[in-house]
Every structure is written in C-alpha cells, then in structure tokens.
Amino acid sequence: MAQALRAAGHEVAVATGPALTDDVRRAGLRHLVMPRMLGPEELMADPELARRIGLDREFAPSPDAVPMEPGKAFGRLFAGLIAVRAAEDMLEAARGFRPDLVVREATEFGGRT
Secondary structure (H helix, E strand, O other): OHHHHHHOOOOOEEEEOHHHHHHHHHOOOEEEEOOOOOOHHHHHOOHHHHHHOOEOOOOOEOOOOOOOOOOHHHHHHHOOHHHHHHHHHHHHHHHOOOOOOOOOOOOOHHHHO
C-alpha cells in the first residue's frame, strides 16, 4: 500500500520502532522512529515492562501479576501501557510530518489518536 501511494505521488512515511529501521529504508520509505515501540525480543528483555502488563518474560500470564480473566492479556498488551506509549510516540513522530492519513495495523491502538 505504501509503495502504491508513493507511486501515485503521495508522501509516505512509516512510523514504527527502531528494530524495523533497516526494513523500512530498504523499502525506500521514510521512517518516523517510535523509540518505545519494541520488538518481541526487546519486550522480553524488559522484565519491568512485562510485569506492568501482567506477563512473564515468555509472554505468558505472570503468576505474580494481578489475575487476568481469559482474553484479558490481549487487551493489557495492546490496549494498555503499550498503546499509551505508542500514541505518545506517534504524536511526536508525526509532529513534523503532519500526515493527512494514518493507516495502522488492526492491533496497534496507539495509532487511533
């Protein structure tokens, strides 16, 4: 989609975490870095963040966390602290870009701002 929009004359940028910088640049697209959008390896390496969202280092519900009802882990991971951090980073990244349209991945709730 990004390549098609660019080919149609639109200015396109991809806002994502630093782990995808090389992939975005290889695609010939502008990268708006969201410094706190972490890849799976980085999330697993941050035990405090995992604890705050109620997961252990393997992304399983942590026995030390507040008990989660079935299905709550998804919300806690994608719509809680991670979404707040993503929204803050998205706003900062877009400040100089001023997009007319933001296309987001369906489980990335930070882009709903």
